[in-house]
Amino acid sequence: xxxxxxxxxxxxxxxxxxxxxxxxxxxxxxxxxxxxxxxxxxxxxxxxxxxxxxxxxxxxxxxxxxxxxxxx
Numbered sequence: 730x731x732x733x734x735x736x737x738x739x740x741x742x743x744x745x746x747x748x749x750x751x752x753x754x755x756x757x758x759x760x761x762x763x764x765x766x767x768x769x770x771x772x773x774x775x776x777x778x779x780x781x782x783x784x785x786x787x788x789x790x791x792x793x794x795x796x797x798x799x800x801x
Contacts, residue, residue, distance in 0.1 A: 748773075 749770035757766045765772070 752769040752773075754768065755766055756769045756772065757764055758772055759765070
C-alpha cells in the first residue's frame with residue numbers, strides 16, 4: 730500500500746504540471762456582470778482553492794451543529 734501512495738504522490742504533480750503547461754492560453758470566464766480573463770490553469774486552481782475553503786467550512790459547520798450542546 731505504501732508503494733501505491735508513493736506512486737500517486739510522484740505521478741500526480743507531473744499530471745498537474747502537464748495540465749498547466751498545455752492549458753496556459755488565456756480564456757474568459759464570466760459570472761453575472763463580472764468577466765475574468767486569465768490562463769485556464771489559473772482559473773482551475775482558483776476554483777479548486779475556493780472549493781477547499783467552502784468544503785472545509787461546510788464540514789466545520791456540520792461538526793459544530795452535531796456536537797453536544799454542553800460542549801459548545
